[in-house]
Amino acid sequence: MSVGAELRLAVVVLGASRGIGRAIARVAARDGNIVVLVARSPEDLAAAAAEIVGAGGEAFTIELDLASQDASSRMEAFLAAKGLACGVLVNSAGYGLRGAATSLPADEQLGIIDVNIRALADMTLRFLPGMVARRSGGVINLGSVAGFAPGPYMAFYYASKNFVRAFSTALHEEVRRFGVTVTCVAPGPVSTDFLEKSGADRAALFKVLPKLDADYVAHEAWQGFKSGRRLVVPGISSKLAAFIARILPSAMALRLIGRAQRRKRDPNPRRPETSIAAPARKPESAFGKPDA
Template sequence: MPDAEGRTLALITGASGGIGEAFAREIAADGHAVALVARDEDQLNRVAGVIASTTDMPAYPIVLDLAEPDAADRLIAALTRRGLDPDILVNNAGFGLVGPALELDRSEQVAMIDLNVRALADLALALLPAMRERGTGGIVNMASLASFMPGPGMAVYYATKAFVLSFSEALSSELAGTGVTVTAVCPGPVPTGFQPRSGMEEVRAYRRARKMSAPDVARLGWAGFKQGKRTVIPGLSTYATAQFVSILPRGLLLPAIKFFQRKD
C-alpha cells in the first residue's frame, strides 16, 4: 500500500542515528517515503528534517520505545491514524552490552532480548501478512557478524543476533515465490552510537577490526534487498570471518572470541 500521497512506504526502526538513519536516507533517496521510529524525539526530528531537505520524499517521525510489551500494536495504530501501511520494514532497533552475563544487569539484558528479538519478530509477524497478500515488499532485518558465533563477553547480544539471522533465513524460505523478500544484513563493526552504549569501544575485537561506515552498510544492505538476497554480509573481511568461524571447531572458537571480547 502507498502512503496517503501515493508513494511506497518504508518503516525504519532505530532511525534516530547510525545505520537506521543511513537506511532512511538511502531508501528515501531511492524514491520511497519513510516512517521513522525511535525513542529520541529530537534526533528523530533531525533525521526527518534532513530527509525532507535532501530528497523529494516525506519522512514521518514516530516517537516510541519498541522495548515496551505493546509497542508493535501501538506503532501499527499510530501508522493507521496517519493512513500509512508499510510496504517495507527495516528492523534496525537494537543494542548490546559488553561484559560477562552474570556481571551485567539482568534487567538490561532482558530488555535487550525484548528489543533485539521480541520487538523485531513481533513487527515482522504483524506486517508480513499484508505484504504476502499484496505479493510485494519485504523486510530487512539487521543481524550482525555476531550472528555466526557464540559470544562470551557479550553472550546475550550474540544470541539475539543469532536469532535474527535464523528467523530471517527461515522466513525467506517460507515466503519464497510470494514476491516478498526477507533479507538479513550482517555487518561487522560499524562506528555508531552503539559502541558507547554497549562498551565496545574498549574491546580488542572492535579496536583491531576493519570498520565499515553506516552509509556503506545501508547502501549494500538496500541493494541486496532489492536483488532479493536472503543474506548480505557487507565487506570482504567480514564475509571471510563469517565463513571461517562457521567451520572452526567450537573448542577453538570459544576461547578465541573470549580473548578478543576482552577490554584492552
C-alpha cells in the same frame, strides 16, 4: 504507491534516529519512498526527518519504545491514522552489553531480548502478512557477523544476532514464492556510537576488525534487499570474519572470542541505546517484485 484507493505504502525504519537505521532511511527516501522514522529520541527523529525532507522526500516520525508490549499495535495504529501501510519494514533497532553475564545487570541483559528479538519478531509478524497478501515488499533485519558464533562476554548480544539470522533465513524461504523478501544484513563493526555505548570499542576483537561506514552498509543492505537476497554481509572484512566463524571448531572459537572480548577490569556498564547512503539515483520503488 498506494494500497487500494486509501493507503499508501511506506518504508518503516525502526531505530531510525541514528547509525545504520538513519542511513538506510536516507537510501529509501532517495529511491522515492515515503519513510516512517521510529525511535525514542524526539530531537534525533526531527533531525533525521529534516534530512529526508531537505532532499525532497516525505517523512513521518513516531516516538516509540520498542521494549513496550504494545509497540507493534501502536505502530499499526499510527500508520492507519496517517493513511499508510508498511510496505517494507527495517528492523535496525537494538543494543548490546559487554561483560560477564554474571556481572551485568540482569534487567539490562533481558532488555536485549526484548528489543533485539521480541520487538523484531513482533513487528515482523504484525506487518509481514500484509506484504504476503500484496505479494510485494519485505523485511530487512539488521544482524551482525556476531550472529555466526557464540560470544562470551557479550553472550546476550551474540545470541540475539544468531536468532536474527536464523529467523530471517527461515522466513525468507517461507515467503519468497509470494514475491516478498526477508533479508538479514550482517555487518562487522560499524562506525556508529554502538561500539562505545555497548563497551565493545574496548575489546581487542573490535579494535582489530576494520570499521565499516554506516552509509556503505545501508547501501549494501538496500541493494541486496531489492535483489531478493536472504543474507547480505557487507565488506570483505565482514565476509572473512563470517567465514572464519563458520569453519572454526566451536571450542576454538569460544576461546578466541572470549579472550578477545574479556576485559581486565569490569566497571559498571552504561546502559546503551543504539539503533542500520548511497549515491543518488533515479527514484525506484522498493515495493515491486524483487529482482531475480
